[in-house]
Amino acid sequence: MNIMKVGKNRIAVIIGKNGETKKDIEESLGIQIVLDSKTGDCEFKPIIEHPNYTPLNIFSAQKVVNAINRGFNPVKAMKLLDETFDIEVFNLYDLLGKSEKKIKRLKGRIIGRNGEMRKAIERFAESYLSVYGKTVSIISDYDNLQIARKAVNMLLSGIPHHTVLKFLENKYNDKKKEEFRKMYKPQF
Numbered sequence: 001m002n003i004m005k006v007g008k009n010r011i012a013v014i015i016g017k018n019g020e021t022k023k024d025i026e027e028s029l030g031i032q033i034v035l036d037s038k039t040g041d042c043e044f045k046p047i048i049e050h051p052n053y054t055p056l057n058i059f060s061a062q063k064v065v066n067a068i069n070r071g072f073n074p075v076k077a078m079k080l081l082d083e084t085f086d087i088e089v090f091n092l093y094d095l096l097g098k099s100e101k102k103i104k105r106l107k108g109r110i111i112g113r114n115g116e117m118r119k120a121i122e123r124f125a126e127s128y129l130s131v132y133g134k135t136v137s138i139i140s141d142y143d144n145l146q147i148a149r150k151a152v153n154m155l156l157s158g159i160p161h162h163t164v165l166k167f168l169e170n171k172y173n174d175k176k177k178e179e180f181r182k183m184y185k186p187q188f
Contacts, residue, residue: 014069025078
């Protein structure tokens, strides 16, 4: 069955003002989202006769709702409708164990002072990062997802911020050089 759990405090975000967000997701994918606001159960039903419906859309809707549930705003979550984008969720419990202190410290490391580390990952890996509850999530296209994932892993394993920044800047510069090279390749 296509049912997932949604956090109580994220239900309103998924529904959106006057139901707009839910309507947008349903309309763009040709599906129906049945959300139980008491239990947080969220079910996805295909509307097969809908012009936008394809069999993979249920999966896309689950990704978008999962992203909102992981702390992303709906606008960023909707990027997942583009099939070149994906979401990666790091469960800090699984990675670090149940120590609240350790989880809090590492969430702080990923965000950085005044959010600088998170901003750097978002900028250089051209991705969105959400540190929410016990998870760290990334939304990005495939290539950038690899870079952002590596940066987060580096931070989680205690590598100094300046080293991670250097890594991000180098990857970003390589990417820009490559784009530049493709753009100005002479045509004969």
